[in-house]
Structures are given as structure tokens and as C-alpha cells.
Amino acid sequence: MTPSRGSFTRRSATRLVRGVAVAAVLTLSLAACAGSDAEEAGGNGAAATFGDASIQFSWIKNAEFMGEYLADESGYFTEAGFDSVDMIEGPASIEAAVISGNVDMGIGNAISTGTIIANEGAPLKIIGATYQKNPFTILSLADKGNIATLDDLKGKTIGVQASNLSLWEAFLEINDIDEDSLTTLPVQYDPTPLFNGEVDGWFSYLTNESIDAELLGLDPVNLPLADFGLPFVAETLTVTDDAITNDREKLKALLVAEIRGWTDAINDPEAAAELTVDSYGPTFDLTLEKETRQAEIQSLDLVVSAETLANGLFTISEELQQQSIDTLAATGLTITASQLFDMTLLDEVYAENPDLLAYSK
Helix, strand or coil: CCCCCCCCCCHHHHHCCCCCCHHHHHHHHHHHHHHHHHHHHHHHCCCCCCCEEEEEEEECCCCCHHHHHHHHHHHEEEECHHHHHEEEECCCCHHHHHCCCCCEEEEEEEEHHHHHHHHHHCCCCEEEEECCCCCCCEEEEECCCCCCCHHHHHCEEEEEHHHHHHHHHHHHCCCCCCCHHHHEEEECCCCHHHCCCCCCCEEECCCCHHHHHHHHCCEEEEHHHHHCCCCEEEEEEEHHHHHHHCCCCHHHHHHHHHHHHHHHHHHHHHHHHHHHHHHHHHHHCHHHHHHHHHHHHHHHHHHCCHHHHHHHHCCCCCHHHHHHHHHHHHHHCCCCCCCCCCCCHHHHHHHHHHHHHCCHH
């Protein structure tokens, strides 16, 4: 099976970005130069060209990033004005990579980015979100645990990884669940103890461990955090404040290509999964069966929502922005929506390219 995911929490995120403030200063000058170059390229009335770009993934090259693969494979990045777009695999701290100036954009998580902005004053903003709701879940098995409601948690033993502990505690607090009413067991990421019946539940991803259980014929039961008090966005597109000002057209061009790629992936998840396994993730021991299930779950449950149907892919409603802020508050962090999100670039993209809105439906 492919590796299990960790989450981005206050403690782990702070460790990852400690010391990047110095790099941020360098980034500002580098990005300013890049922005000037892009302006010159498009300033004579011809189609803008942006040279090379780079995107940092938070995780390995599996179906999680299938829209990016299709944007690359279908030539959408080239049509948007890029010579090439380097898609850099994780696991990695996308925030550190973006702040350092090593990449133009990172694909991560609202909780991770919000934590770093709140704790470190990082000059970052989220400009869109692929997942309208996060994929975190409390996974159990029908014949062991069978945790389908909040009441089902009482008396159960839940395996929680150290990096997910802050988010787990926020989940309990938001749902007014007494920690003494259940047992929290420190675990690693391999869900074998759950599959062997040693624990009742496991802090997991809908798009990872839950699929593993399904493919093993273990009858998984999910309690998605997004449906029970923590509906924050994920697969968020993160850039620097400086890039929003000085590389604005370049970022908008990236968004155009990304929207086109993700639209194709949603419309044909099976083809997106096949492209993932054959062309972009062959070194990660992926299976077509699992990647197809992940692609389907993303397309049906995570990426498309009433908000995206009305206003286009990657949009984050004011309500969902506030829900992400409320989740951060439950972990003990204070940050405002305007400190974390900037939706103006996406607004401009759809205003300037109205065909993309119809295309994304």
C-alpha cells in the first residue's frame, strides 16, 4: 500500500518553518524581479510568456494531484504561457518552500498555512482550494468499532498520530466530547493495528487508509471531520503576498491552466488515475485500483460543491473561509480570513475568462 498521510498541525508546522523568516526577505527581492520580467514579456500587446514555473506538492505524486498532471499532459500550462512547470513531489512543507522562493506555489492545507501565518507572521496567502472539504476521517470497521456517529465514539479506543493530535483535540472540543469518555492511543501511520482489530478507530484520510480497508474487503466505516464540526478547506493553493502583487499575471495564468486540468480530471477520473500511475507516479508503487478510487472520491465528494458549481473550481465561499478560521481557533490560534485568504486573483481569472466557469461545470 502507499504511505499514510500525516496532517499539518500547530506543533509540526511550526517546527517545519522555524528559521524561514530570513529566507522570506530574500524571496521578496527575487519575486519582485520575476514579476518585472513577466510584465515585460506581456507588456507589448503579445501573449504573455512566463518562462518556467514550479509547484510544490505536500505529498507524493499520486492521484491527489491528478488535475496538475492533466494540465501538464494536455498542454494547458504551455497554452497559458509557460515553457515548463516543475511539479515537485513531497512529503514536504509547502509553506517553507514557497517562502524560501524555491517554488511559485505550494499545494497544502489551510490549517498548516494558517498555523504558520498565525505563529510566524509568514507572508503567505491561500488563493484557492481544490478540496472544498478536507479528507480527514475517523476510520473504523463495521465489525470492530463501527463508528458512524459522535455517540459511537464513547468508550472506544482511537489511534491518533502525534502530528494529528492538535486536530483531534480540536475535533473533540468543537463537538463537546469529553476526552475521558474515550481512549486516545498514540500510534504511527501504518493502520495495520486497526485492520487487525487492536483498536476501534484510526485517524485517517478518506482518500488513503479508508480505500486500503475497502480494497482489503474490511467494510470501512467513516466519520468525516468535515461533516462533524471541522469543514476546513484542503489542497489549498498557497503563494507569497509579494507574488500576489508583483507576479499577479503569472499566478493567474497558473490558475487558468489548473482549472482546465482539474475540470478534465473530474470529468474522467479513470483516465486521470491511469495517467497518474503510468506517467507521473511510477516510482511510488501505486496501483490503478486504488488511484481510481481516490480519483473518484475526490471528483464526487471533495472537489465539486454547490459553491464551485455556481462560481467555479477552487473558489472558497466566505462561509467556508470562516469555517476554516473557526477550526484554527479551536486549535488555539487567532487569525482572520483576510490574513489567510485572498480570492481576488481567482475572481479576476473568472471575470477575464468566463468560458472557464462554463467549462468547470
